[in-house]
Amino acid sequence: MRARLILEDGTECVGTAFGKVKETYGEVVFNTGLTGYQEVLSDPSYCGQIVTMTYPLIGNYGINRDDFEAVRPYIHGFVVREHCDEPSNWRNTSTLDELLKAYDIPGIAGVDTRMLTRKIRYHGTMRGLITTSDAPLSELLDSLRSTPLMTDQVARVSTKSVFSCPGTGHRVVLVDFGAKHGILRELTKRQCDVVVVPYNVTAEEIRRLQPDGILLSNGPGDPKDVPQAIRMISEILGEYPIFGICLGHQLFALASGADTMKMKFGHRGGNHPVKEVATGRTYITSQNHSYAVKEESIAGTGLTITHTALNDGTVEGLSCPEKRAFSVQYHPEAAPGPYDSGYLFDRFIEMMENAKEESSHAKTR
Numbered sequence: 001m002r003a004r005l006i007l008e009d010g011t012e013c014v015g016t017a018f019g020k021v022k023e024t025y026g027e028v029v030f031n032t033g034l035t036g037y038q039e040v041l042s043d044p045s046y047c048g049q050i051v052t053m054t055y056p057l058i059g060n061y062g063i064n065r066d067d068f069e070a071v072r073p074y075i076h077g078f079v080v081r082e083h084c085d086e087p088s089n090w091r092n093t094s095t096l097d098e099l100l101k102a103y104d105i106p107g108i109a110g111v112d113t114r115m116l117t118r119k120i121r122y123h124g125t126m127r128g129l130i131t132t133s134d135a136p137l138s139e140l141l142d143s144l145r146s147t148p149l150m151t152d153q154v155a156r157v158s159t160k161s162v163f164s165c166p167g168t169g170h171r172v173v174l175v176d177f178g179a180k181h182g183i184l185r186e187l188t189k190r191q192c193d194v195v196v197v198p199y200n201v202t203a204e205e206i207r208r209l210q211p212d213g214i215l216l217s218n219g220p221g222d223p224k225d226v227p228q229a230i231r232m233i234s235e236i237l238g239e240y241p242i243f244g245i246c247l248g249h250q251l252f253a254l255a256s257g258a259d260t261m262k263m264k265f266g267h268r269g270g271n272h273p274v275k276e277v278a279t280g281r282t283y284i285t286s287q288n289h290s291y292a293v294k295e296e297s298i299a300g301t302g303l304t305i306t307h308t309a310l311n312d313g314t315v316e317g318l319s320c321p322e323k324r325a326f327s328v329q330y331h332p333e334a335a336p337g338p339y340d341s342g343y344l345f346d347r348f349i350e351m352m353e354n355a356k357e358e359s360s361h362a363k364t365r
Contacts, residue, residue, distance in 0.1 A: 003108040005050075005079060006129040006140050011119060015110035017132050018083050019100025025147045026050040026076035028128035029290070030117045032269030035061075036336025041078065041099070042069040044157035044178030045246065045288045047220040048150040050077035050128050051268075054117050059096035062087030069180040069335055073103050074157055074220075077130045079116065083109035106130045124264040125290065153220035154178060154229075154247075158199040167193040170212040170352045175201060177219030177226065177247050182333030186345045187215070200228050203235035213241040213352040216248025218331065222291060223250035223260055230254045237323050241351040243344070244318075244327030246289055252327045253318060259297035263314070266290040267330075270337030273310040274330055276317075282310065285330035286337025292329065293318065324351055 003017035007028060030052040031040055037058050040051060058080040078100060085097055100107050108130050120126070129144045150156075157178040165184060169191035174183065177199045187194050195209055199219070206214065214236065216229075223230070226247075233242070233255035244252035250260050267287040274285045293315040298305065307317030307328060319326040332341035 001132055003106070003130060003132050004140075005108050005111060006131070006137065006144055007119070008127040008141070008144055009123065010137070010141060012137055013108070013111045013116060015108040016083075017106065018085070018097045018109055019078065019107035020104045021132055022104065022106050023129065023131040023133065024050070024077045024106050025127065025129050025144065027125050027149055028052060028079075028116075028120065029125050029266060029268060030054055030113075030120055031288075032271060033336055036270060037096070038063055038067045039069050039336040041073045041075060043180055043288060044070050044074050045218050045220045047074035047153040047157050047178065049075055049220075050079060050130060051075050052079040052111075052113055052116055052120075054113055056081040056113065057084060058082070059084035060087055061089035062092030063094045063096060063099045064089070064091035065093055066091065069182060070157070073099070073105060075105060077128070078105060078107040079111050079113065079130075080107065080109050081111060081113045083107065120265050125266065151221065151225045154199050154226050157220060159196055160198060162195065162197050164196070165194040167191045169193060170349065171195065171210065172213050172215055173197055173206055173209055173211040174215045174217060175199065175229070175248070177217050177229065177251075179217035179219070180331070180333060180335060182331070182335035183215065183217055183245065186333045186342065190345060190349055192349075199226060201232065203232050206232070206236060207239075211240055212356065213243065213348060215348070216242065216244040216251055216327070218246035218248065218288070220247070222262070223247055223254055226251065237320075237325060240324070241348065241355050242323070242325035243348040243351075244325075245333075246329060246331060249318065249327035249329050250291055250293060252325060253293040253298075253303065256303050256320065257301040258303060259294045260291050261294050263290055263292050267309070270334070272330065274307050274316045275310055276307055277305060283340045284338045285316075285341060286334045287330045289329060324355055
């Protein structure tokens, strides 16, 4: 069936529909990963977006039960050059087409994704529409331009109730702004006793859980759309060790008095080079974000820049040793992507251990 991708600047791409046949709106972005389309589809940080894959062949190894990063996908649409409907892999249990149909997500294949990516890089991300309608372009553009982008993505993807993943180690409160399963895997692998809480948890509710540390997860959208989380973080800063990832990094910065900005086209993929300021070492990282911390806003906040992006110089890591808090803009749990930065979870564990020792020494004085 014929499908159309319409951008708000009037660009029209014609292709073939797959997945669910329906009309959808969203912000059109691109991901440069060569593999990992299942993890991309199920990453809650893509809620409200139409994702374009730059790698030309998608679906060739199918879908399996183990590589989901959430219980369901939240993206609004999927754009590929070539869609493979006969996958081959020993772990394959279903096709990409079947997954999209099951979760009501439309896809479009046969699109010149190279052209589309270059357009987004040059003009920036923009609203888009996937449709099988034969309506005139002018009519579809009017509908698209009058449809605002979502601002409640975090509320949509966050857990609605508290739940735990019991362990024998440090108790970590994971604030779920759209957390990937990979973060839970890394914490449970280190025997952490994880309590997952909703995005709108209060500081007092966290205190009642008596955590050893707090992890602020990744998530979709503009961090300024979650003001209650900024207030909560500002209230507990300094009370517990804190580790922020992606959206959690931005919220940590805002709670510390810094500012954020929307990027032209963001960072999405598993091949982004990041420099660690202290050592000069470069890490290849997995990333997915539209917003970044403004470097000029950090002065006077007590924050220190620990990592920078080598491609565009944006802030990729922050630290506030006095308050036992640090954060990174990228995804140390990868999924998909390189596992070079898994050591950051060990650093978080070490920070909680040191905090416990200091507390114990203070009590025995």
